[in-house]
Amino acid sequence: xxxxxxxxxxxxxxxxxxxxxxxxxxxxxxxxxxxxxxxxxxxxxxxxxxxxxxxxxxxxxxxxxxxxxxxxxxxxxxxxxxxxxxxxxxxxxxxxxxxxxxxxxxxxxxxxxxxxxxxxxxxxxxxxxxxxxxxxxxxxxxxxxxxxxxxxxx
Numbered sequence: 001x002x003x004x005x006x007x008x009x010x011x012x013x014x015x016x017x018x019x020x021x022x023x024x025x026x027x028x029x030x031x032x033x034x035x036x037x038x039x040x041x042x043x044x045x046x047x048x049x050x051x052x053x054x055x056x057x058x059x060x061x062x063x064x065x066x067x068x069x070x071x072x073x074x075x076x077x078x079x080x081x082x083x084x085x086x087x088x089x090x091x092x093x094x095x096x097x098x099x100x101x102x103x104x105x106x107x108x109x110x111x112x113x114x115x116x117x118x119x120x121x122x123x124x125x126x127x128x129x130x131x132x133x134x135x136x137x138x139x140x141x142x143x144x145x146x147x148x149x150x151x152x153x154x
Contacts, residue, residue: 001060001072008072009061011094012054026096029071032059036071037094038108039115043074045089045105046137051079052093084133087140102137106144114145 002008018025029037044052056076059068083090089101099107120138125131 001075005063006069007061007063008058009068010055010058012058014058014068015054032068033070035112038112040071040074041092041094041101041104041108042114042141044092044094045101046134046141047077047080048083048089048101048133049077049080050082050090051076054093057094081127081130084130087133087136089137102140105137105141109141109144114141116142 015025017023018028040052040057043049057074058072060070060072061068083101087102089105092099092101092104095104116138120134122131122135125134
């Protein structure tokens, strides 16, 4: 992911810089890479990832200009399926205000759509309970997308 030209700056470091320079952190993130931010929240909800703390997401930075380029590719999924006991998921760790992963994912679907490229196959899941929860969450987001699309066309 990194090279002599590109480095990673975790969100925890950027948050300190943003506060010291009076930068609105969320405004900056959404202006730079809205799509990746919202997709991260959708994915974390779908798989019940509880480990998206500020050290596990951030920016790719151009080392010559010290300028953020985009959010870096998602990593650290060792806590996937940890928050699968309820449809709401855990607390969303990427949002400034307190909300559940479900609420953050619904907000994301309203902002960018679900953008599902391929079918999810049931045989990918060895555990029936995880499979059922995944599809409940996916169906919920697909329903929210349909409602959002109806409102846009009216």
